[in-house]
Amino acid sequence: MLDVTRLRVLDAVARLGSVTAAAKELHYTQPTASHHLARLEAETGARLLQRAGRRVRLTPAGQLLAGRAAEIIGRIDAAGNELAAHVGLTTGLVRLVLQRQLVCVW
Amino acid sequence: MLDVTRLRVLDAVARLGSVTAAAKELHYTQPTASHHLARLEAETGARLLQRAGRRVRLTPAGQLLAGRAAEIIGRIDAAGNELAAHVGLTTGLVRLVLQRQLVCVW
DNA sequence: TAGAATTACGCTCTACGTAACTATC
DNA sequence: GATAGTTACGTAGAGCGTAATTCTA
Secondary structure (H helix, E strand, O other): OOOHHHHHHHHHHHHHOOHHHHHHHOOOOHHHHHHHHHHHHHHHOOOOEEEEOOEEEEOHHHHHHHHHHHHHHHHHHHHHHHHHHHHHHHHOOOEEEEOOEEEEEO | OOOHHHHHHHHHHHHHOOHHHHHHHOOOOHHHHHHHHHHHHHHHOOOOEEEEOOEEEEOHHHHHHHHHHHHHHHHHHHHHHHHHHHHHHHHOOOEEEEOOEEEEEO
């Protein structure tokens, strides 16, 4: 099963054009983003990136997967928003959530 | 961001009707599945399950999220299959992957 | 030589299992 | 008492960062 954390990195690289920019957007360091990409290639058995000078470019397989990744991430975000709206409407609570950790409800 | 691992547990509970059956299908122990569900409720701030005797039933919020979870999981699986087909067609490799760990390529 | 990526290594935190507990039929 | 679920606790592994290395414009 594809790991969504790694798909997020691939999606960011596809949109922003570099590992560094992707890492920055996701609040990772560059090595962490690079590591996720390397693991994604190992886990899928597909070459997803190729060096182009000191930049990287997506292979056809990488572009294919990045497109699907964007759809999947969109679905996940939409589901989260939908649930939040549902909960908000039915309970009227306000939740403060930091790093997946519930901090406050009132 | 919703955790897909936990969504898989919720989806299995929705389809199979119990935490025990869901755990078995996903090759987890029952406490592990139960823990994922508890964390999912804490992270989303929504009641997703309610005890019904010694079974559990999904709340409306739980049913909503379970439906979206099934869609998301389907998308992820489809993307993985699509990529595998693409790689298979272009390289002719056979990959043996166990627990996300690449074991052999030839 | 400055910028971009990878590799090496260590630490923290999460995922998971086992064991113990609670509750319902 | 058997079955279903939860809570407590310990451990192995993954995620992330820092540091060091490689490569290219």
